[in-house]
Amino acid sequence: MKLIAKGKTKDLYELEDGNYLLKFKDDLTGEDGVFDPGANKVGLTIEGAGRSGLKLTKYFFEILKNKGIPTHYIDSNIEEATMTVKPAKVFGNGLEVICRYRAVGSFIRRYGMYAKEGQPLDAYVEITLKDDERNDPLITEDALHMLGILTRDEYRILKELTIKISNVIKEELAKKAIELYDIKLEFGRIDNNQIALIDEISGGNMRAYKDGKYIEPLELEKLILED
Amino acid sequence: MKLIAKGKTKDLYELEDGNYLLKFKDDLTGEDGVFDPGANKVGLTIEGAGRSGLKLTKYFFEILKNKGIPTHYIDSNIEEATMTVKPAKVFGNGLEVICRYRAVGSFIRRYGMYAKEGQPLDAYVEITLKDDERNDPLITEDALHMLGILTRDEYRILKELTIKISNVIKEELAKKAIELYDIKLEFGRIDNNQIALIDEISGGNMRAYKDGKYIEPLELEKLILED
DSSP states (O other): OEEEEEOSSEEEEEOTTSOEEEEEOSEEEEETTEEOTTOSSEEEEOTTHHHHHHHHHHHHHHHHHHTTOOBSEEEEETTTTEEEEOOOEESTTOEEEEEEEEOOTHHHHHHTTTOOTTOEEEEEEEEEEOOGGGTOOEEOHHHHHHTTSOOHHHHHHHHHHHHHHHHHHHHHHHTTTOEEEEEEEEEEEETTTEEEEESOOSGGGEEEEETTEEOOHHHHHHHHHOO | OEEEEEOSSEEEEEOTTSOEEEEEOSEEEEETTEEOTTOSSEEEEOTTHHHHHHHHHHHHHHHHHHTTOOBSEEEEETTTTEEEEOOOEESTTOEEEEEEEEOOTHHHHHHTTTOOTTOEEEEEEEEEEOOGGGTOOEEOHHHHHHTTSOOHHHHHHHHHHHHHHHHHHHHHHHTTTOEEEEEEEEEEEETTTEEEEESOOSGGGEEEEETTEEOOHHHHHHHHHOO
């Protein structure tokens, strides 16, 4: 097993059979001890956060699998906080595809002149580049196309898959009276060049609210997975 | 004549006949005495800059008129540095529509991971909100539509008009062996709701280069308008 990359919240290893292993860490993105799914650095460490994020990821990836939505997920070991995944090739150096149901975070920082904090948005999808140095800049369909990062078809597929997946997560949360405000997904090409969801789906890449109050990642896992 | 608004580089007056008067000032956007067409504040003042910008604006607006492209231009008084224009209603609180032929400025600041400084771009159009407080954020077609700022049709028309107008300017500059790197346009609705080019076209809202060297706004006017 060979270490390929150390990420902010996960490390990536290559397995001998050609698959990969993601090791979930107890680090969360944020600033000065406050969690922020949109942040570009580790802001806090909570014991058990890695296993908790993996539990939710496993739960959601299995639901998506049953719905026939392609993902890189193979299996997971909660005790070890590891997930086995298929090899995937990202677009460019990696994109983040965001789906927004309410106006919060960077949406309000950009468009506060036209939107109120918390205002409903209709599954609005936008793409940012994974580029810490440049603060994950927003990018348009035209620029993605021009810079050779996505074809027009790939853009359309990513947008459709994002809405489909986000709606599944939104409905799952709604069963526990939790409201999904926004979610950040990553995609890559697996197997025969198929576009699939990669990375994770946990409290670490979404904003979920209950009774108008933001739910921290570990609390979200407990609320979703409790009987 | 009634003062309606004081802008960074122009003041706006309402005339008794319902038209408007733009008074070009000697202020240029930039920072610490260095001109930057993408800047959001006045960075320097040069005597004659207002008249110079107006001369170029008059020159380009008359060329566009002859090509049947709608603008708000009526006439101008170079001596007084004033331009009479039709009343126009902007989209939202105002948009800037940028057409890029080479990767410089904010394009490189955002997409430097995928583009080299000065790399050719194929008349790439992007829209930013006029919002000094939020540093004129980039906005996608989907967000413009969702926030009620532009319809899908208006977006398409703005993009087409922008490429058409920018290509005219690019060709005019090329006659003097000057290369247009990028240009920032503003649009509004005039007369019978027709979408028209408004504001100005001068060195103040474009980046032009000669022999690989950037040309300052006043120098650009001299190079274009000299015989």
